[in-house]
Amino acid sequence: MNDLLVRAIQASDRNWVAAFVKSHWGSEIVVAKGRIIRPAELAGFAASKGKEPIGLLTYRIEGLDCEIVTIDSTVEGAGVGTALINVVRKIAKAKGCKRLWLITTNDNLNALGFYQKRGFQIIAVRPNAVDEARKLKPQISLKAANGIPIRDELELELELSE
Numbered sequence: 367m368n369d370l371l372v373r374a375i376q377a378s379d380r381n382w383v384a385a386f387v388k389s390h391w392g393s394e395i396v397v398a399k400g401r402i403i404r405p406a407e408l409a410g411f412a413a414s415k416g417k418e419p420i421g422l423l424t425y426r427i428e429g430l431d432c433e434i435v436t437i438d439s440t441v442e443g444a445g446v447g448t449a450l451i452n453v454v455r456k457i458a459k460a461k462g463c464k465r466l467w468l469i470t471t472n473d474n475l476n477a478l479g480f481y482q483k484r485g486f487q488i489i490a491v492r493p494n495a496v497d498e499a500r501k502l503k504p505q506i507s508l509k510a511a512n513g514i515p516i517r518d519e520l521e522l523e524l525e526l527s528e
């Protein structure tokens with residue numbers, strides 16, 4: 367996409383980030399690996415075309431690790447997700463991180479393909495972890511739109527080479 371702009375989110379973006387996350391994930395919170403995370407409090411990048419936001423990535427850095435907490439594109443297959451991954455990869459590396467990682471779920475076949483084609487590897491599977499997540503976030507559906515039960519957490523990572 368020629369006119370795709372990716373910029374760091376600012377404090378003034380918090381409200382739309384919270385609303386965007388809620389509209390995509392059913393709540394302003396994300397639960398992964400037993401933790402409750404509020405993406406609107408995190409650093410991130412917004413992708414836009416003209417004035418319209420068409421993608422959002424939020425992340426957190428802890429030590430040498432950078433976790434992608436959310437990534438969403440509203441115009442799929444046009445390069446938005448790739449642009450967001452490239453920018454977080456760059457910033458994580460610049461901040462000295464050695465690893466980019468994230469949690470996804472077993473039903474998300476599209477995301478699993480997307481990440482693996484971009485160098486991420488599945489390094490852990492936590493069977494039935496979503497049952498626990500649902501206790502903290504009841505909005506998590508039992509079944510995805512593709513009919514697959516949402517059940518297991520998968521951890522993927524990408525080593526950030528020198």
Ligand SMILES: CC(C)(COP(=O)(O)OP(=O)(O)OC[C@H]1O[C@@H](n2cnc3c(N)ncnc32)[C@H](O)[C@@H]1OP(=O)(O)O)[C@@H](O)C(=O)NCCC(=O)NCCS
Pocket residue numbers: 367437438439440441442443444445446447448449468469470471474476477479480483
């Ligand atoms: C996963 C997700 C973020 C990917 O975002 P996206 O904007 O569709 O990603 P891209 O457009 O960069 O890449 C998707 C495909 O489109 C292709 N593509 C990119 N630009 C293109 C273009 N201009 N023309 C045609 N195809 C293009 C890419 O090559 C890619 O295919 P590949 O994976 O086979 O290489 C998006 O599908 C999404 O928001 N999913 C819902 C939320 C979600 O599941 N998030 C992850 C939670 S862990």
